[in-house]
Amino acid sequence: MSRPPRSWRSALSLAMRLVLPFGALVLLSTIFLASRSVDPSQAVALANLDIDELTREPRIGTARFATVTSDNTAIAIMARTVRSPANPQPDDPVELMLEYPEGTALFGAGGDITFGAETGHLDQMANMLTMTGTVRLTDASGYVVTMEVLQTRLDRSRLDGTGGVSGHGPAGEISSQSLTITPLGGAENGYLLDFIGDVRLLYTPTE
Numbered sequence: 001m002s003r004p005p006r007s008w009r010s011a012l013s014l015a016m017r018l019v020l021p022f023g024a025l026v027l028l029s030t031i032f033l034a035s036r037s038v039d040p041s042q043a044v045a046l047a048n049l050d051i052d053e054l055t056r057e058p059r060i061g062t063a064r065f066a067t068v069t070s071d072n073t074a075i076a077i078m079a080r081t082v083r084s085p086a087n088p089q090p091d092d093p094v095e096l097m098l099e100y101p102e103g104t105a106l107f108g109a110g111g112d113i114t115f116g117a118e119t120g121h122l123d124q125m126a127n128m129l130t131m132t133g134t135v136r137l138t139d140a141s142g143y144v145v146t147m148e149v150l151q152t153r154l155d156r157s158r159l160d161g162t163g164g165v166s167g168h169g170p171a172g173e174i175s176s177q178s179l180t181i182t183p184l185g186g187a188e189n190g191y192l193l194d195f196i197g198d199v200r201l202l203y204t205p206t207e
Contacts, residue, residue: 063098065122071183072108073157077101077129079120094124101131107157109183111140111190115150115159127155137161139193143169145179157183157191165195172204 065077079098098120105113118133128151135150137143137159148163159181166175177197184192 067154069153069156071157073183074106074108075103075152075154076106077103077120077122094122096122098122098131101129103129103152105152105157105159105181107183107191109190113140113159113181113191114138115152117150122154127153129154135161139181141170141193143167143174143193145169145174147179171201173202175200 060082061080063079063082065075065079067075069075077098079101081099083097083099084095100116100118101120102116103114105115107113115131115135115137117131117135120129120131122129131150131152132148135147137145137147137150145161145165145167147161147165149161151160151162153159161179162177164175164177165179166173168174174195176195176199179196180192180194182192182194184190
């Protein structure tokens with residue numbers, strides 16, 4: 001019997017490196033429900049991985065990721081389709097391209113952010129998820145905004161939106177050049193949503 005091409009073996013090896021953390025994902029989901037005392041070093045985990053499909057083509061469908069940052073923010077991400085580089089190597093850091101990613105960041109100090117985009121890039125080396133193409137972001141206080149690029153750190157609690165931000169919030173229509181979202185610190189302080197650069201607010205008075 002002939003051996004499969006090396007690219008297939010490399011893809012299969014990469015798939016096994018991704019699928020093995022599945023047990024960690026199950027444990028992590030339990031931690032989300034039962035306790036906020038988590039291991040900050042927990043690696044990004046991936047579920048619903050079709051190994052056969054990935055060996056045929058470096059692409060899988062309906063993938064889910066979860067991680068917890070060093071300052072206790074739980075991040076969950078789902079993508080319609082995920083693909084790896086054309087020639088993945090077994091020892092390479094995980095690098096994935098996401099189609100229509102959607103996610104939630106639940107801050108340990110309270111409050112949550114949801115986001116979605118047309119495309120995304122998950123880079124394990126940089127501990128970064130970068131989303132592009134009409135990125136939509138909603139926060140718990142009622143802000144709904146769009147931007148061109150949103151970068152979400154996977155090792156610490158920080159989101160950065162660039163390329164022009166526009167939308168609405170509790171006070172009315174708002175726009176700016178960029179925004180950042182960071183925790184305020186303390187057990188009950190939540191997070192700070194900071195609009196930066198040429199901030200404009202069209203105030204809508206309440207009746």
